[in-house]
Amino acid sequence: MADDDLATLGPAAEPRTTPAARPADGAGWPQPGPGQAAPAPEDLPATGPAGRWLPRIVIAGLVLAALNLRPAITSLGALLEEVRDGLGMSGTVAGLLTSVPALCFAAFGIAAPRLARRFGPGAIVCAGMVAITVGVVVRPFAGGVGGFLAASALALAGIAVSNVLMPVVIKSWFADRVGPMTGLYSMALALGTSLAAALTVPMTDALGGSWRTGLSVWAVLAAVAVLPWLVVVRQRRALTGPATDGAARTGETPVRITASPTAWALAVFFGLQATAAYITMGWMPQIFRDAGVSAGTAGVLLAVTMAMGVPLSFVLPRLASRMRHQGPLAVLLGLCGLAGYAGLWLAPAAGAWAWALLMGISNCAFPLALTMIGMRSTSSAGVVKLSAFVQSVGYLISIPGPLLVGTLYQHSGGWGLPIALMAGLMVPQIAVGVLAGRDRRIEDET
Structure with a gap:
């Protein structure tokens, strides 16, 4: 994206005027129509050098936030065996630990729109980065399984609200570049995931060899991500608020999200892909280690799986945004997942690199889902409702998967049954992906 393009980017509703032409008191801005409220001061474009640089700062904030949305999870997957031994976890409790992300994402994600309405999305994302920083640095030293889970929940709460608000930030600031900006965000997210797995x-x-130090060091990256969002908050430029705010100012008809078949299809698709992703991040290194692969190599294999998302997550949203029906992409990704599971069943060590690549392609269902969230509504107000609904319901759906895998692994003594479960869930994921990919808008359905 050229610098000239970046300089003109701002909130979707912002008039394209130069900073010098922006009156400090808001005079000269379009006046509200009949029945509409005047814009609040924080809704007016910022002035001064920071205001001119704000779109670039938002882009930096998006990238840095995305880099921090998975290391708290994948770093744990790479050291899961050491954590289990250090805290005395059983296989079932470890399975519960891999289910905690989905539970927190569902519980805290649903609160994101209300928090954003009150404090502004910029402030909530900033608070989310702070929560990640504190949770990641505290959890290895909290003492016992309970303290570890509580501190993990704090970090995951920060990830949850940021997860929900990222599509809203993109739709609000870059409405004409949803595909490319979703690609940039998804690429950074995949990069952060793979770096944590590999390093x-x-x-x-x-x-020094302590798993506690190895987990807590990722708090440094999260602390850096706080900085650009502090600038956004200081500029009183909280990003476009949720649907009720938008409806109140523009007269939009509120969307009854639960009446939309497309929203439900997208939520189930999101939930099933999240199930596969968190099983992969939590358990795939252990599958390879049980097959005779060293711990370091198993971590690198997970990194390869996650790294596949770096280029594909940038390309896939661009491709999806140009298609009227995204169903064929959902089918292709699902078939790659089925092939990867078949390989893990038949020859986990012999074909480890091939299976890691196939699973990496399959995991790109996540940026596809994010892109469809941005495309299935006509407004930022609709996107924030759809994003909160899809991610909260989706993560609720995904909660039992990692726990069930851990239980099956412990009681069956092998990976045959868990892998069969993973492969079986890929079939309905393909089906609902086709439904969610239809060229529909939730406003038309509700």
Whole structure:
């Protein structure tokens, strides 16, 4: 994206005027129509050098936030065996631990629109980065399984609200570039995921071999991500608020999200892909280690799986945004997942690199889902409702998967049944992906 393009980017509703032409008191801005409220001061474009640079700062904030939305999870997957031994976890409790992200995303994600309405999305994303920082640095030293879970929940709460608000930020600031900006965000998210998977074990060894240090070091990256969002908050430029705010100012008809078949299809698709993703992040290194692969190599294999999302997450949203029906992409990704599961069943060690690549392609159902969230509504107000609904319901759907895998693994003594479960869930994921990919808008359905 060229610098000239970045300089003109701002909230979708912002008039394209130069900073010098912006009156400090808001005079000269379009006046509200009949029955509409005047814009609040924080809704007016910012002035001064920081205001001119604000779109670039938002982009930096998006990228840094995305880099921090998975390391708290994948770093744990790379050291799960050491954490289990250090805290005395059973296989079932470890399975519960891999289910905690989905539970927190569902519980805290649903609160994101209300929090954003009151404080502004910029402030909530900033608070989310702070929560990640504190949770990640505290949890290894909290003492016992309970303290570890509580601190993890704090970090995951920060991830949850940021998860929900990222599509809203993109739709609000870059309405004419939803595909490319979703691609940039998804690419950064995949990069952060793969870096945590690849570097956690060697960093742990380099820092003395303690799994506690290896997990807590990722708080540094989260602390850096706080900085651009502090600038956004200081500029009183909280990003476009949720649907009720938008409806109140523009007269939009409120969307009854639960009446939309497309919203439900997208929520189920999101839930099933999240199930597959968190099983992969939580358990795939252990599958390879049980097959005779070393801990370091198993971490690198997970990193390869996650790294596949870096280029594909940038390309896939661009491609999806140009298609009227995204169903064929959902089918293709699902078939790659089925092939990867078949390989993990038949020859987990012999074809480990191929299976890691196939699972990485399959996991790109996540940026596809994010892109469809941005495309299935006509407004930022609709997107925030759809994003909260899809992600909260989706993560609720995904909660039992990792826990069930851990239980099956412990009681069956092998990976045959867990892998069969993963492959079986891929079939309905393909089906609902086709339904969610139809060229529909939730406003038309409700």
